[in-house]
Amino acid sequence: MKLPQIKHIKDPTTSDKLYSFFTNLSGLTIFNIEFFKQAFLPPYEIAQIKKHMIELGVKTFPIVSIMGFILGFVLSLQSYPVLERFGATDFLPSTVALSVIRELGPVLTAIIFAGRVSSGIGAELSSMRVTEQIDAMEVSAVNPFKYLVVTRVFATTMILPILTIYVIFIALAGGFLAVILFESMSLIYFKNAIIASITFGDFVPGIAKTFLFGYIVGVVGAYKGFTADGGTEGVGRASTTAVVMSSLLILISDMVLVKITVWLWPSIG
Amino acid sequence: MIEIRGLTKSFGDLHVLNNVSFDVNVGENLVVFGKSGTGKSVLLKCIVGLLKPDKGDVFVNGENVITFSTKKLNAFRKNLGFLFQGAALYDSMSVRENLEFPLKRNFNFSQEEVDKKVLKTLELVGLEEAVDKMPSELSGGMRKRIGLARSIITEPALMLYDEPTTGLDPITSKEISVLILNLQKKLKMTSIVVTHDLLCAEIISDRAIMLNEGKIVFEGTIEEMTNSQDKFLKNFFSHEIIND
Ligand SMILES: Nc1ncnc2c1ncn2[C@@H]1O[C@H](COP(=O)(O)OP(=O)(O)OP(=O)(O)O)[C@@H](O)[C@H]1O
Numbered sequence: 253m254k255l256p257q258i259k260h261i262k263d264p265t266t267s268d269k270l271y272s273f274f275t276n277l278s279g280l281t282i283f284n285i286e287f288f289k290q291a292f293l294p295p296y297e298i299a300q301i302k303k304h305m306i307e308l309g310v311k312t313f314p315i316v317s318i319m320g321f322i323l324g325f326v327l328s329l330q331s332y333p334v335l336e337r338f339g340a341t342d343f344l345p346s347t348v349a350l351s352v353i354r355e356l357g358p359v360l361t362a363i364i365f366a367g368r369v370s371s372g373i374g375a376e377l378s379s380m381r382v383t384e385q386i387d388a389m390e391v392s393a394v395n396p397f398k399y400l401v402v403t404r405v406f407a408t409t410m411i412l413p414i415l416t417i418y419v420i421f422i423a424l425a426g427g428f429l430a431v432i433l434f435e436s437m438s439l440i441y442f443k444n445a446i447i448a449s450i451t452f453g454d455f456v457p458g459i460a461k462t463f464l465f466g467y468i469v470g471v472v473g474a475y476k477g478f479t480a481d482g483g484t485e486g487v488g489r490a491s492t493t494a495v496v497m498s499s500l501l502i503l504i505s506d507m508v509l510v511k512i513t514v515w516l517w518p519s520i521g
Numbered sequence: 522m523i524e525i526r527g528l529t530k531s532f533g534d535l536h537v538l539n540n541v542s543f544d545v546n547v548g549e550n551l552v553v554f555g556k557s558g559t560g561k562s563v564l565l566k567c568i569v570g571l572l573k574p575d576k577g578d579v580f581v582n583g584e585n586v587i588t589f590s591t592k593k594l595n596a597f598r599k600n601l602g603f604l605f606q607g608a609a610l611y612d613s614m615s616v617r618e619n620l621e622f623p624l625k626r627n628f629n630f631s632q633e634e635v636d637k638k639v640l641k642t643l644e645l646v647g648l649e650e651a652v653d654k655m656p657s658e659l660s661g662g663m664r665k666r667i668g669l670a671r672s673i674i675t676e677p678a679l680m681l682y683d684e685p686t687t688g689l690d691p692i693t694s695k696e697i698s699v700l701i702l703n704l705q706k707k708l709k710m711t712s713i714v715v716t717h718d719l720l721c722a723e724i725i726s727d728r729a730i731m732l733n734e735g736k737i738v739f740e741g742t743i744e745e746m747t748n749s750q751d752k753f754l755k756n757f758f759s760h761e762i763i764n765d
């Protein structure tokens with residue numbers, strides 16, 4: 253794998269910026285190809301993947317819990333007066349559930365995950381790069397791409413869907429709590445109203461895209477970290493640019509994916 | 522064992538190595554001297570394939586490392602030890618895990634044998650008590666010695682040391698030099714040692730080369746080198762700065 257060198261210029265002109273944008277793009281593409289070349293060849297480093305999954309899960313658990321709860325709570329709180337105006341408060345559970353399951357749960361969890369994890373991976377790998385730990389691994393005849401990058405990308409890809417499902421449940425609980433501030437509604441009613449209105453087809457696209465989001469977070473963080481240079485300054489740069497780049501890619505791919513689902517399955521869309 | 526031919530390496534317009542050629546015989550300790558920034562670390566990295574030279578060849582046992590496939594390169598690296606100038610300890614692993622890493626990755630030792638080797642190697646560098654510490658808890662000199670332990674634990678046939686004694690006190694420095702000498706004697710290791718430490722060089726070296734501005738300006742024994750009338754060499758080894 254030969255990655256293009258990204259130059260860091262103090263006061264970049266527009267053409268410098270464009271140039272570095274395309275260098276990044278081509279570098280990231282090469283990095284992705286390398287990932288697929290190496291990901292499915294042994295050794296698989298299952299122990300490392302497991303370790304990273306647990307670490308990432310533990311690390312992001314508190315923040316996504318809070319985020320999920322507030323998401324459901326606020327959504328419910330804001331929808332109630334609107335629905336009340338039309339005498340449609342019966343629809344509240346399904347309104348909240350639909351937005352949480354199809355769009356807000358997956359995307360917001362992914363954005364929070366990107367902020368926490370992409371920067372973490374970027375910082376970790378870039379500091380390993382600038383202190384020659386990655387070189388040390390290479391001279392020990394261990395493939396650092398496989399050991400450091402592939403394992404992390406697998407971990408982020410698999411943990412984000414799990415986190416998202418968890419966030420959805422927390423958000424619905426938050427939504428329910430907000431409802432009972434206004435009127436007495438039983439949990440059973442709330443639950444049944446959701447189950448009656450949500451189909452499997454609502455669930456699948458939302459969760460399916462989180463695999464891609466998780467992949468983006470892992471791959472962008474690892475790319476930025478792996479290609480870092482320039483000492484401690486490079487470490488800081490890797491972690492911040494990783495967050496910006498992965499959040500942006502998540503939003504763009506979400507837009508594209510929503511469009512594709514609507515186009516492929518008009519009934520679901 | 523090693524024949525380096527016409528090694529040339531630049532970074533942009535910075536010409537670091539310029540047509541460097543030398544040999545290292547089996548079981549020999551070769552010391553590399555040179556001012557800071559002349560490309561000694563770059564030279565070592567070119568030998569192990571971490572950097573790709575612009576020109577030139579590195580023959581190890583008659584085979585050219587530069588043209589190795591990944592598989593062959595890894596086979597070569599399994600029998601190689603590299604002490605990085607900054608030690609390059611894995612931050613996320615304890616000292617024990619750092620030392621176990623090359624052993625467990627490339628060899629099939631039982632856990633019992635691994636434990637034994639870890640303790641024995643730590644004893645060699647005088648740091649048995651650090652076995653369960655994290656790298657961040659170690660001093661600079663300790664890190665260096667753990668890095669040394671990690672690179673010799675597999676008892677490789679070829680060792681490359683990038684400044685093994687910098688940052689160490691005179692006593693430890695001498696102990697490490699003697700350790701390098703013993704490794705050569707007992708295990709018939711071949712070594713290339715980059716150092717500024719004249720005492721260390723005197724203890725370990727069979728032969729020495731001096732690198733300056735990307736070229737080899739001297740090759741011979743330490744004694745010949747320090748007694749040389751060449752202005753640059755005199756300047757390098759004397760206590761005064763000689764101008765004229
Ligand atoms: N990856 C790199 N990219 C660009 N320039 C580099 C790189 N590595 C080394 N250099 C440059 O090559 C020159 C030689 O560096 P090197 O690290 O080999 O010096 P050295 O002889 O080991 O010095 P010291 O004794 O201080 O360790 C330096 O000017 C350095 O700036």
Ligand SMILES: [Mg+2]
Nearest residue numbers: 561562606683
């Ligand atoms: Mg150096």
